[in-house]
Amino acid sequence: MDIVDTFFNLAVLRDSLPLLLMGLGTTLGLGLTSIALGLLGGLAIALARLYGPRPLTWLAVAYIDLFRAIPILVLLIITYYALPFVGIRLSPFAAATTALSMVSASYAAEIFRAGIQAVPRGQFEASQALGFRSWWMMIDIILPQAVRIVIPPLTSNCINVMKDTALASVVAMPDLLKQATQAQALAANPTPLIGAAAIYILLLLPLVRAVGTLENHLAKGRR
Amino acid sequence: MKPILDIRGVSKFYGSFQALDRIDLTVAEGEVVVVVGPSGSGKSTLIRCVNLLERYDTGDIHVDGIRVETGRNLAAVRSEVGMVFQNFNLFPHMTVLRNVALPPMRLRGLSREAAEARARHLLDRVGIGAQADKHPAQLSGGQQQRVAIARALAMEPKVLLFDEPTSALDPEMVGEVLDVVQSLARTGVTMIVVTHEMGFARRVADRVIFMEAGRILEEATPDAFFTAPREERTRAFLHSVLNH
């Protein structure tokens, strides 16, 4: 009975639920914004990396390597606690979005690049032979195929961004985890933490499952 | 007749290997030129230089008076030169109709209605009208290649290039594709066709060109080419392909 009262205390859970749901709202806002920015940035970086003039490809490579090497937590603390020293003061939301989407963009860039390179050369040649300029060739012909190829890794990356939003609680972002720790302190009971964990899992498990199914599906299609 | 395609002194190197050796070729409007020759003789390289899918190192290529070169004009020149590939290269994520309608919409400024009307008309002409709403993967190889021909025609090109359009097909589908190409030839489309189908060459060509080692070794009317080839190499080639 003690364990139930301590970790699965329904009364505590009920009281903390409004707080947790507010936190969920923040987490979703942060996660979805970072995912969108990360995808757009990643696509731009991938195109620069593949087709940009020489200096731009170097910059893209440097960016991709750098932001895949830096721990998100370190980047987050730099954007929030270090940038003010040079006069750049970001809100917790802006700091967290910046850190998350910069890292997400570096991974997305590599994923998009792999997808574009997996589109058969004949597709490029057919588009060019018809007279498509590079811009329309990318939009109409290449990217729709490339994105389809990389939907599983792209979704995995989105899941990672969603999970990494929890790091934002260290910059006083009232996200799901932060609200849960606050509710825990208030109630002197860890049930809200368990509740938060359950919400993260409910949110992400379907996506994780979908990636698995898609990967199996694609693997079968290729055979 | 007015030359629509003019190739002058074109050479092409892959590193130190010379794939094309000072090619001269002039094609008149409405002419059908069939290019034959052993594997590796440079047939694909030659026609791929015409729309600059391969760069040439020396010489000049003009299509309807416009030089084929990298730069602002390239896309415009390319849209005047249609190409049909050995492996069809249809766009797999679009319906057959959209494969044919999209290029003139994007590149010729046709409205969607006009482009789709043109596409349906062309698909009917190559005998695929009933499959317009399917995706390419749902069609047979022969059907896919006919769609690819319709797609090239939708741009109303001045020159059509074919690179072994039947080589990837099962034997029973070769005929249906060659029939379409032959019917185009009769309507006066200018064509350069690389093929190993000698019967087709003899029936359809105005002129046959024999390539070897990056050069045009012999050039003749189909009758002369198949009955009285001048060059020993041509005779050997014909002997090997006609008796295998």
Ligand SMILES: Nc1ncnc2c1ncn2[C@@H]1O[C@H](COP(=O)(O)OP(=O)(O)OP(=O)(O)O)[C@@H](O)[C@H]1O
């Ligand atoms: N990208 C490349 N790099 C190096 N060599 C190449 C390249 N493409 C073609 N070649 C060489 O150039 C020569 C001409 O090739 P090409 O494809 O034009 O021949 P082909 O006459 O079309 O032959 P096939 O009948 O087999 O299609 C060949 O010897 C080939 O190996």
Ligand SMILES: [Mg+2]
């Ligand atoms: Mg070839």
